[in-house]
Amino acid sequence: MNYKLVALIAVAIAFLFDTYMEWLKMKSAGREIPDNVKDIYDEESYRKWLAYYREKMKVSFIRHIVMYLVTFVIIGLDVYANIIKQLSLTGDYLAAIGVLVADMLISLLYSVPCEYADSMVVEQKYGFNRMTKKTFFTDQIKDVIIGLALTCGICCLFILIHHALGVWLLPVFTGVMLLLVLLLVFLSPAIGKIHNKFEPLPEGELRERLTRLLSENGCTVKAINVMDGSKRSSKANAYFSGFGRSKTIVLYDTLLEQMSDDEIVAVFAHEMGHNKHKDTLKMYGMNILNIVVYVLLAWALVSMPEIYRDFGFDGVNYGFAFFLLSAVCLSLLSPLLGLFSSAFSRRFEYAADRFAAENGYGEALASALKVLSKNSFSCLTPHPLLVALTSSHPTVSQRIAALEKESSAL
Numbered sequence: 030m031n032y033k034l035v036a037l038i039a040v041a042i043a044f045l046f047d048t049y050m051e052w053l054k055m056k057s058a059g060r061e062i063p064d065n066v067k068d069i070y071d072e073e074s075y076r077k078w079l080a081y082y083r084e085k086m087k088v089s090f091i092r093h094i095v096m097y098l099v100t101f102v103i104i105g106l107d108v109y110a111n112i113i114k115q116l117s118l119t120g121d122y123l124a125a126i127g128v129l130v131a132d133m134l135i136s137l138l139y140s141v142p143c144e145y146a147d148s149m150v151v152e153q154k155y156g157f158n159r160m161t162k163k164t165f166f167t168d169q170i171k172d173v174i175i176g177l178a179l180t181c182g183i184c185c186l187f188i189l190i191h192h193a194l195g196v197w198l199l200p201v202f203t204g205v206m207l208l209l210v211l212l213l214v215f216l217s218p219a220i221g222k223i224h225n226k227f228e229p230l231p232e233g234e235l236r237e238r239l240t241r242l243l244s245e246n247g248c249t250v251k252a253i254n255v256m257d258g259s260k261r262s263s264k265a266n267a268y269f270s271g272f273g274r275s276k277t278i279v280l281y282d283t284l285l286e287q288m289s290d291d292e293i294v295a296v297f298a299h300e301m302g303h304n305k306h307k308d309t310l311k312m313y314g315m316n317i318l319n320i321v322v323y324v325l326l327a328w329a330l331v332s333m334p335e336i337y338r339d340f341g342f343d344g345v346n347y348g349f350a351f352f353l354l355s356a357v358c359l360s361l362l363s364p365l366l367g368l369f370s371s372a373f374s375r376r377f378e379y380a381a382d383r384f385a386a387e388n389g390y391g392e393a394l395a396s397a398l399k400v401l402s403k404n405s406f407s408c409l410t411p412h413p414l415l416v417a418l419t420s421s422h423p424t425v426s427q428r429i430a431a432l433e434k435e436s437s438a439l
């Protein structure tokens with residue numbers, strides 16, 4: 030079997046599927062706006078939104094095309110095997126790190142310009158961007174360092190365990206990865222500090238209302254913090270971070286600027302719903318399935334040394350196995366895995382909305398969702414297939430309809 034040909038065909042299929050997704054994104058603009066969200070944009074802001082959305086889609090489409098072109102060239106011309114040979118990188122560890130670093134640097138060549146165009150040009154033009162060039166590039170550098178440390182660290186650990194334990198790699202490495210993901214969730218409040226500053230929400234009526242809502246529902250959190258989201262964007266958000274005792278609630282400063290107290294408490298109640306329903310834990314459970322699939326595939330890839338000759342290597346290259354895993358296997362598999370996780374996630378969103386409604390914030394949440402959509406220039410009419418296949422949240426219109434139904438039933 031010619032593995033290179035198989036890989037190229039697999040990438041071609043993933044490309045066709047992704048192109049279809051991009052096309053659906055473009056088709057989402059200009060669809061008829063449902064009645065219950067017609068008041069979000071007036072005529073002028075709708076026209077502005079349409080122009081904004083089309084520019085964002087253009088950047089996204091260019092990125093998509095360049096990414097696949099680069100992948101085809103890397104696979105077709107044995108780029109990584111040639112780099113390893115040119116640099117005379119020998120030994121499993123060095124050769125793997127060589128491929129991973131090369132892959133990261135090559136992807137930066139298109140991802141940084143595209144992200145720059147998206148945030149610093151399009152978002153800037155429509156008044157959403159608050160990042161200075163310095164913040165943008167500092168973020169990129171931090172992300173590269175963290176990304177390289179993580180991927181190289183994980184790959185080296187994989188090699189170490191594979192050398193030492195052979196097929197026992199499967200349970201052991203899966204266990205290690207699960208612990209790592211758990212650790213990352215646990216440390217997420219601390220990790221957040223790499224990019225942002227957090228201050229406790231000041232004493233006052235709002236804080237009292239939020240604390241009361243927490244205690245009425247038997248929730249305890251370590252802190253209610255305000256994050257300087259305005260440093261990067263005028264778009265607003267709120268989320269729960271961490272596990273167990275390290276759990277904190279984070280409100281963007283932009284959320285506090287743009288919403289009334291009622292709306293903020295409603296958004297907070299929605300987040301509390303996620304907490305109450307243990308959604309982070311459930312998502313973690315779903316990640317276990319993903320991790321098991323990833324480890325099985327990685328093991329299968331390093332167990333077939335004959336594959337690598339077709340890509341110009343002399344034998345197994347663990348870094349290239351990781352590349353094949355992400356660029357070939359996962360690009361085919363992730364739409365499938367995403368289908369399930371996004372369907373679950375949308376159910377969690379409805380349940381969290383219901384929780385807010387049951388606490389008397391249905392109407393305020395509907396109004397908050399409108400403010401969020403308006404201020405972040407959301408697409409009100411994503412194509413239904415796009416929502417079904419990829420979206421972690423139902424559309425604003427669907428959420429408001431469910432909230433209205435909920436409120437009338439109460």
Ligand SMILES: [Zn+2]
Nearest residue numbers: 299303378381
């Ligand atoms: Zn949510």
